[in-house]
Amino acid sequence: MRKAFVDAYIRVWSKKVQSIFLTGDLGYMALEPIKKIMKKHFINAGIAEQNMVSVAAGMAAEGFVPFLYSIAPFITLKNVEQIRNDICFPRLPVTLVGNGGGYGYGIMGSTHHILEDLSIFSSLPHSASYIPAFDEDLLPQLKHIYKRKKLAYLRLGLAKKYSLKLPLYSAIRHIHSGSGITVFVLGPLIHEVLAIKAIDEQLFKELDIWVVSELPFTLPNNALSSIKKCGKVAVIEEHVQIGGLGSQLGEHLLSLSTFPKKYVHLYAKGYPSGKYGSQQFHLNESGLSATEIVQSLKSILI
Amino acid sequence: MKYSRKEIYRDFLTLVYKNNVGHIGSCLSVMDILISLYFSLKKEGEKIILSKGHAAPALYVVLAARGILSKKKLNTFHQNNSDLPVHVPNGLIKNEIPFASGSLGHGLSLACGIAHANKLKHNNKKVYCVMSDGECNEGQVWEAAQYAAQFKLNNLIVFIDVNNLQAFGTTHEVLGKITADKWKAFGWKTYECNGHSIKEIVSSYKKTMNNSSLKPNVILCHTIKGFGLSFFENKLKSHYLPLTEKQYNLGLLEVQKL
Numbered sequence: 001m002r003k004a005f006v007d008a009y010i011r012v013w014s015k016k017v018q019s020i021f022l023t024g025d026l027g028y029m030a031l032e033p034i035k036k037i038m039k040k041h042f043i044n045a046g047i048a049e050q051n052m053v054s055v056a057a058g059m060a061a062e063g064f065v066p067f068l069y070s071i072a073p074f075i076t077l078k079n080v081e082q083i084r085n086d087i088c089f090p091r092l093p094v095t096l097v098g099n100g101g102g103y104g105y106g107i108m109g110s111t112h113h114i115l116e117d118l119s120i121f122s123s124l125p126h127s128a129s130y131i132p133a134f135d136e137d138l139l140p141q142l143k144h145i146y147k148r149k150k151l152a153y154l155r156l157g158l159a160k161k162y163s164l165k166l167p168l169y170s171a172i173r174h175i176h177s178g179s180g181i182t183v184f185v186l187g188p189l190i191h192e193v194l195a196i197k198a199i200d201e202q203l204f205k206e207l208d209i210w211v212v213s214e215l216p217f218t219l220p221n222n223a224l225s226s227i228k229k230c231g232k233v234a235v236i237e238e239h240v241q242i243g244g245l246g247s248q249l250g251e252h253l254l255s256l257s258t259f260p261k262k263y264v265h266l267y268a269k270g271y272p273s274g275k276y277g278s279q280q281f282h283l284n285e286s287g288l289s290a291t292e293i294v295q296s297l298k299s300i301l302i
Numbered sequence: 303m304k305y306s307r308k309e310i311y312r313d314f315l316t317l318v319y320k321n322n323v324g325h326i327g328s329c330l331s332v333m334d335i336l337i338s339l340y341f342s343l344k345k346e347g348e349k350i351i352l353s354k355g356h357a358a359p360a361l362y363v364v365l366a367a368r369g370i371l372s373k374k375k376l377n378t379f380h381q382n383n384s385d386l387p388v389h390v391p392n393g394l395i396k397n398e399i400p401f402a403s404g405s406l407g408h409g410l411s412l413a414c415g416i417a418h419a420n421k422l423k424h425n426n427k428k429v430y431c432v433m434s435d436g437e438c439n440e441g442q443v444w445e446a447a448q449y450a451a452q453f454k455l456n457n458l459i460v461f462i463d464v465n466n467l468q469a470f471g472t473t474h475e476v477l478g479k480i481t482a483d484k485w486k487a488f489g490w491k492t493y494e495c496n497g498h499s500i501k502e503i504v505s506s507y508k509k510t511m512n513n514s515s516l517k518p519n520v521i522l523c524h525t526i527k528g529f530g531l532s533f534f535e536n537k538l539k540s541h542y543l544p545l546t547e548k549q550y551n552l553g554l555l556e557v558q559k560l
Contacts, residue, residue, distance in 0.1 A: 020422075040422060046452075051411045051445035058415020061349075061400045062423070081405060082442075086412060089392040089402050 001156040001188075002030040002099060004135035012142040013067065014038055020059055024049050024070035026099075031069065050079045056094050057086035065093050065149075071105065072098030072114040072155060080120055083151065088125045093149040101131065101155035101187070102238030102268060103282035110276070115268045117155060118186075118215055119243020127151045129215040131187030135159045137213055140169035157188035157238075158279065164194070171214035172223065180206025180301050182226040182260075186237035186245045187213055192283065193236060195290035196297075203294060206301060212245055219252055227253070231261040232300050238288060241267045262300040266293060305367035307337060307500070311530055311557035314363045319550040321380040323388060327528035327540025328434065329360035331465040331497070335432055335523055336364040338503040339461075348427050349398055349416050353409020354434040354463065355389040361399075362386055370395060407440030409433060410460065414450050417458040417518075431460045435480040436468030444488065451489030454516035459507065462520060463497060465527040469541055485520045497523025530557045 013019045014037045021034055022045045035042040045052040049070060056066035068075060075098045076083075087094045098114065105112035121129045130141045130152060145152045167173045175190065180203075185193050190211045197204040208226045227233055233253075235246040246265040253259070269286040276282075283289040287296060311333065318326050332354065344350060352361050362379060365371035378384040385391060389404030401412050413431035420427045437443060450458055464480055466473050473479050482492040491513050495502035503523060510519040527541070528534030531553050545553060 043418075043453075045449060046445070048442075048445035048449065050407075050442045051414070051449055054408050054411030054442070054446070055415035055418065055449060057401070058412040058417075059419040060415075061412075062416055062419030064419055064422075082408060082411075085402055085405060086408055090400060 001132060001135060001138070001159045004138045004159060005097065005154070005156055006030060006033055008138035008142045009034060009067065010037060011139065012146055016065070018063055018065045020056070020064045020066040022052050022056055022066055022068045024052055024068070024074060026070050049074050050082050053079045053082035054086045057082075057090070057092055060087070060092035060094050061090065067095045067097055069097045069099070071112055072100050072117060073112065076114060076117045076120060076153070084124055087151050088127060091126050091150055095145055095152040095154060097154045097156065099156045101157045103279045104157055106278040106282070107276055110271060113282075115238070115240045115270065116243070117153070118239050118245075119247075121153045122215055122243055122248065124151065127153065129153045129155060131155045131213050131215070132157070133187045133190045133211045133213050134162065134166060136166060137169055141213070155187065159188065160191040162191065162194055169213075171217040172210055172212045172220060174209070174222065175211050176204075176207060176209040178205055178207040178209070180230060181232040181234050181297055182208045182210070182223070182230045183234045183236065183297070184210050184212055184245060184249055186239065187211070189236055189238050189288060192288060192290045192293060196294055199290055200294050203297060203301070207297070215245065216248060219249070224256065224258065227258060227260055233260040233262070234264045234266065234297055234300065236266045236288065236293060238268050238283070240270075241265065264296050264300050266296055307334070308558055308560055310337060310363055310367045311560060312554060313367065314360060315545065315550060315553045315557065317363055317376070317379060318359055319545045322544045323359065323380055324542045324544055325356045325359065325388070326531075326543075326545065327467070327534055327537070328354065328465070329357045330529040330531065330534070330540075331525040331527045332357045332432060332463040333360050333364070333529070334498045334500055335461045335463060335503060336360055338500050338507070339430060339432070340364050340368045340370075342500070342504050343507050344430060345428070347397065348429065349400065350430045350432070351401060351403065351409040351413045352390050352399070352432050353403055354406065354432060354437055355403030358386070358388060358390045361390065365395070406434070406437040407442040410443050410446035411449070413458055413460070414446050414453075414455060417450070417455040418453055420457055421453070421455065427457065429458050431458065433460060433462050434468070435462055435464045435466065435473050436476070438462070438480045439468070439477045447485065447488040447490065450518040455518045456513055456516050458518040459510055460518070460520040462522050463525050464522050465525045467527045467536065467538060467541070470538070480522070482522055489517060490520045491515060491517040493519065493521045495521060495523055497525035498529055530560050532556060
């Protein structure tokens with residue numbers, strides 16, 4: 001997704017005079033086109049992420065609009081206080097771009113994974129998280145960030161090829177119609193859900209699938225109708241159980257006094273075996289790979 | 303300077319006594335730096351970050367003396383529904399004191415961002431950051447120190463209130479004293495002065511004007527925690543304890559001799 005991000009950034013942001021791009025010494029074989037275009041407005045702030053966030057806040061106070069880039073855990077967990085005090089409190093327009101959301105960095109190990117980020121950003125004032133599911137999402141998301149002018153967190157994952165006609169971008173999109181289970185999927189995990197078709201086509205036909213690409217989000221009426229009609233809900237996300245899509249959807253449904261008869265929440269469970277591997281290995285371990293998702297969905301379909 | 307230095311110290315003692323608040327020692331050690339900034343050095347539109355945000359009461363009193371903060375607003379300090387909490391709030395003075403401070407270590411980075419932005423905009427505005435020596439325990443300070451040197455932010459003027467005492471010991475006992483050598487090693491132009499002599503503070507600042515290098519500037523202001531109060535000077539308790547009535551009355555007499 002990095003290339004799609006760079007292309008979209010260049011289209012939306014790179015030629016605006018107030019744009020600043022800071023990297024925490026990362027972006028080799030990806031950010032060079034931005035660096036070339038932005039010249040002095042492209043800054044390698046070094047391996048010093050706390051400083052980078054506060055520097056960006058200082059620049060934003062002078063009218064600049066900074067984007068910050070690093071591996072996702074380094075731009076989120078390491079500097080939460082700087083984000084809250086220096087960006088959120090003064091409501092400054094700073095965007096944090098974290099590469100490798102979830103288990104994206106695979107065998108690189110747990111220090112390079114991020115499973116708690118959306119929970120943190122959901123609790124920060126004036127914050128919004130963007131979780132692109134497809135490369136095509138980057139352009140509308142960056143346009144939205146441009147209009148919103150507050151803290152944004154962009155969680156880049158792994159883009160995969162797909163064979164469906166994408167509906168127009170929105171925070172939550174209807175991807176597939178079915179009447180058995182309403183399935184809400186966060187960002188790039190949609191590709192695991194789409195892979196169900198090849199494993200169990202009958203099950204796939206039962207799924208009413210929605211992909212969520214922004215938090216917080218507003219549940220559209222037709223998604224609510226789907227929940228009432230199916231009576232069964234599944235939430236699937238590459239994030240810990242608390243504070244992500246499941247928590248937010250659950251609270252929203254409670255506020256609407258909407259109670260599905262059956263509910264399953266598939267989420268990142270950390271490192272259950274204590275072993276490490278590829279992103280797909282960790283998805284398998286958490287029950288988030290297509291084959292594992294099939295089993296979980298079948299269990300509530302009955 | 304319509305308001306005298308003694309009057310500022312007096313108003314400060316009255317403010318903290320009436321509101322029964324601490325951090326008095328930290329406020330008194332930085333007071334003359336703030337007076338120098340607001341009465342002699344800072345130009346309109348230039349930004350200040352008081353990174354040692356627990357000295358906010360000193361800042362409020364200086365701003366009121368300078369006419370930037372109304373007396374009416376100053377009287378809301380430490381009350382409910384106030385714009386003036388014990389630590390510096392967000393947006394205290396629009397366009398001049400933009401950021402909240404109180405969690406130590408952020409201020410120098412924020413000042414670096416402002417200074418770098420001013421460079422990119424090709425304006426001549428200075429940026430001032432006031433830090434404590436204990437604050438230099440924070441790793442972020444040294445991230446920012448490297449950043450400022452690397453990006454040649456010679457429009458950045460840092461004042462360090464070197465009072466040698468932090469929250470639970472001397473700087474020597476905790477993580478080591480702050481010295482000019484440490485800053486020099488990070489590529490900064492350093493200056494030292496008596497932090498209770500406005501003349502020396504202003505003189506050190508003027509020397510930064512002659513800094514023909516591209517190095518950022520740090521002025522180590524040697525100060526006394528609890529300055530002016532015999533019962534608080536160089537004492538750890540001055541970081542925490544409010545004034546008793548007896549101490550307040552004695553303090554009013556003592557600051558008249560400054």
